[in-house]
Amino acid sequence: xxxxxxxxxxxxxxxxxxxxxxxxxxxxxxxxxxxxxxxxxxxxxxxxxxxxxxxxxxxxxxxxxxxxxxxxxxxxxxxxxxxxxxxxxxxxxxxxxxxxxxxxxxxxxxxxxxxxxxxxxxxxxxxxxxxxxxxxxxxxxxxxxxxxxxxxxxxxxxx
Amino acid sequence: xxxxxxxxxxxxxxxxxxxxxxxxxxxxxxxxxxxxxxxxxxxxxxxxxxxxxxxxxxxxxxxxxxxxxxxxxxxxxxxxxxxxxxxxxxxxxxxxxxxxxxxxxxxxxxxxxxxxxxxxxxxxxxxxxxxxxxxxxxxxxxxxxxxxxxxxxxxxxxx
Amino acid sequence: xxxxxxxxxxxxxxxxxxxxxxxxxxxxxxxxxxxxxxxxxxxxxxxxxxxxxxxxxxxxxxxxxxxxxxxxxxxxxxxxxxxxxxxxxxxxxxxxxxxxxxxxxxxxxxxxxxxxxxxxxxxxxxxxxxxxxxxxxxxxxxxxxxxxxxxxxxxxxxx
Amino acid sequence: xxxxxxxxxxxxxxxxxxxxxxxxxxxxxxxxxxxxxxxxxxxxxxxxxxxxxxxxxxxxxxxxxxxxxxxxxxxxxxxxxxxxxxxxxxxxxxxxxxxxxxxxxxxxxxxxxxxxxxxxxxxxxxxxxxxxxxxxxxxxxxxxxxxxxxxxxxxxxxx
Numbered sequence: 001x002x003x004x005x006x007x008x009x010x011x012x013x014x015x016x017x018x019x020x021x022x023x024x025x026x027x028x029x030x031x032x033x034x035x036x037x038x039x040x041x042x043x044x045x046x047x048x049x050x051x052x053x054x055x056x057x058x059x060x061x062x063x064x065x066x067x068x069x070x071x072x073x074x075x076x077x078x079x080x081x082x083x084x085x086x087x088x089x090x091x092x093x094x095x096x097x098x099x100x101x102x103x104x105x106x107x108x109x110x111x112x113x114x115x116x117x118x119x120x121x122x123x124x125x126x127x128x129x130x131x132x133x134x135x136x137x138x139x140x141x142x143x144x145x146x147x148x149x150x151x152x153x154x155x156x157x158x159x
Numbered sequence: 160x161x162x163x164x165x166x167x168x169x170x171x172x173x174x175x176x177x178x179x180x181x182x183x184x185x186x187x188x189x190x191x192x193x194x195x196x197x198x199x200x201x202x203x204x205x206x207x208x209x210x211x212x213x214x215x216x217x218x219x220x221x222x223x224x225x226x227x228x229x230x231x232x233x234x235x236x237x238x239x240x241x242x243x244x245x246x247x248x249x250x251x252x253x254x255x256x257x258x259x260x261x262x263x264x265x266x267x268x269x270x271x272x273x274x275x276x277x278x279x280x281x282x283x284x285x286x287x288x289x290x291x292x293x294x295x296x297x298x299x300x301x302x303x304x305x306x307x308x309x310x311x312x313x314x315x316x317x318x
Numbered sequence: 319x320x321x322x323x324x325x326x327x328x329x330x331x332x333x334x335x336x337x338x339x340x341x342x343x344x345x346x347x348x349x350x351x352x353x354x355x356x357x358x359x360x361x362x363x364x365x366x367x368x369x370x371x372x373x374x375x376x377x378x379x380x381x382x383x384x385x386x387x388x389x390x391x392x393x394x395x396x397x398x399x400x401x402x403x404x405x406x407x408x409x410x411x412x413x414x415x416x417x418x419x420x421x422x423x424x425x426x427x428x429x430x431x432x433x434x435x436x437x438x439x440x441x442x443x444x445x446x447x448x449x450x451x452x453x454x455x456x457x458x459x460x461x462x463x464x465x466x467x468x469x470x471x472x473x474x475x476x477x
Numbered sequence: 478x479x480x481x482x483x484x485x486x487x488x489x490x491x492x493x494x495x496x497x498x499x500x501x502x503x504x505x506x507x508x509x510x511x512x513x514x515x516x517x518x519x520x521x522x523x524x525x526x527x528x529x530x531x532x533x534x535x536x537x538x539x540x541x542x543x544x545x546x547x548x549x550x551x552x553x554x555x556x557x558x559x560x561x562x563x564x565x566x567x568x569x570x571x572x573x574x575x576x577x578x579x580x581x582x583x584x585x586x587x588x589x590x591x592x593x594x595x596x597x598x599x600x601x602x603x604x605x606x607x608x609x610x611x612x613x614x615x616x617x618x619x620x621x622x623x624x625x626x627x628x629x630x631x632x633x634x635x636x
Contacts (some may be wrong), residue, residue, distance in 0.1 A: 030223035070225020382507035384547020
């Protein structure tokens with residue numbers, strides 16, 4: 001599992017929380033199975049990426065909605081986690097996702113943002129982009145908005 | 160990939176459509192990756208199962224919500240597919256899932272049912288059960304309702 | 319506001335909770351505005367009805383989705399309320415609704431059922447039926463399933 | 478029904494479509510019942526507002542979630558409508574809404590934006606803000622983000 005954490009852009013994230021988020025990511029075997037990477041974390045935000053692999057697709061060669069959901073759900077949960085006290089952990093209680101265009105590309109990027117933090121519930125939005133070609137910028141033509149998730153997370157005590 | 164198709168309980172399913180559903184299932188590499196099985200199909204219904212594996216879990220050992228979503232989304236799409244004309248194929252356009260209790264168990268079962276078939280859109284509900292122990296019945300104590308999905312599918316022309 | 323509470327079918331509902339649910343219903347001015355009625359309550363279930371009125375419709379003469387949502391959301395919240403301790407109150411934190419067929423009829427009926435009660439969160443499903451004609455039975459031809467909602471409620475302390 | 482259409486900010490909206498959107502708004506009696514106003518339209522966007530009234534509330538004095546949904550659903554549908562050909566009309570097929578903070582205020586504003594236009598389906602996001610006090614700006618302290626909706630609309634032929 002490659003990991004390229006870039007949280008320099010948001011200096012306010014408590015290093016202890018950043019470390020906890022990274023650790024949580026590493027403790028999810030399912031992410032390793034699909035080859036997901038923690039691309040970036042910050043206060044109330046998180047990005048998770050997965051490179052295309054043939055064994056992640058459905059019958060038309062699109063990334064399976066379950067894999068799209070996996071990276072989006074994970075990014076949302078970890079974004080929520082960054083705004084919770086250290087002694088808490090996070091669980092997604094529900095999400096809704098619109099699969100807006102075919103998930104075809106070389107790499108998929110889930111970008112999560114907290115809409116509303118809360119002591120009990122935290123609401124996130126997560127966009128998933130399909131990227132094609134080499135080194136494209138954020139708004140390059142090689143980036144297509146393929147899914148949008150709206151997610152509710154709950155803070156629970158760590159056991 | 161084990162497959163145990165049981166569609167005897169609903170004799171009305173057109174064998175050509177049943178074959179197409181099985182073929183679609185087999186054409187999804189992501190299902191093979193997680194070890195999912197097509198457990199049952201019928202008119203407007205489909206069941207997909209996945210045995211527990213450590214590499215499908217998140218940080219607490221629960222089945223990752225992405226895998227729960229994968230089997231639920233697949234079961235819903237295929238249930239919708241059984242009510243479409245042979246020349247069509249199906250895509251999920253959106254779904255919403257409530258993760259109601261921890262997905263802990265030996266085996267997980269997604270049970271899909273069409274709520275409303277349609278020429279363009281078909282609406283499904285999918286329940287996911289976590290099963291523990293050996294050979295339990297449908298309502299046995301070893302079966303816990305862990306997730307509910309509500310899904311919208313679209314019929315599109317096959318290419 | 320007409321009210322026809324029928325909770326005889328489920329003798330287990332604590333009368334104090336039944337009274338609290340009725341009271342909560344009566345304390346919602348918006349329900350009075352649309353002419354909604356509390357049709358039935360029981361343990362983990364609630365039915366809210368609204369007769370057709372021209373001023374509740376959208377441009378095609380269907381009941382406006384906002385009114386469909388209002389009766390469904392209310393029925394779900396009150397169904398959740400029946401399974402909470404007396405000192406709590408309930409708020410819907412989110413819901414998702416599929417508008418499956420045109421909401422055309424003489425009367426609309428939202429039927430809520432708790433899928434998963436919980437100390438903090440309770441999950442409900444709510445079906446909305448459009449009824450036409452006079453005195454039809456539950457499965458009569460005059461009853462069409464026009465919407466399905468999936469809802470998450472939270473228990474909070476009463477102030 | 479007051480109406481303050483401000484579509485000057487987006488000169489590209491075809492006047493015929495703008496007129497059709499305004500007309501559709503005026504043809505919805507339910508919006509008149511709650512006192513909703515069409516606040517603004519543009520290409521792929523629409524704003525609908527409703528001033529506080531006691532008869533729109535639930536038991537705690539918050540705007541009822543059904544009314545919040547009504548203005549959000551309407552704004553989303555009309556935003557989708559602006560990107561469809563003139564001979565089409567629009568129906569919401571489903572939506573999901575998170576009620577993120579109490580809908581308390583003097584006025585409520587639903588701001589819709591098309592995320593993904595399409596020939597058949599159009600996906601929208603809609604934010605609802607509760608506004609208190611007099612003449613506050615868009616980011617003023619008197620504006621609180623109280624709900625987020627994610628909605629799927631379908632284009633159908635006008636009859």
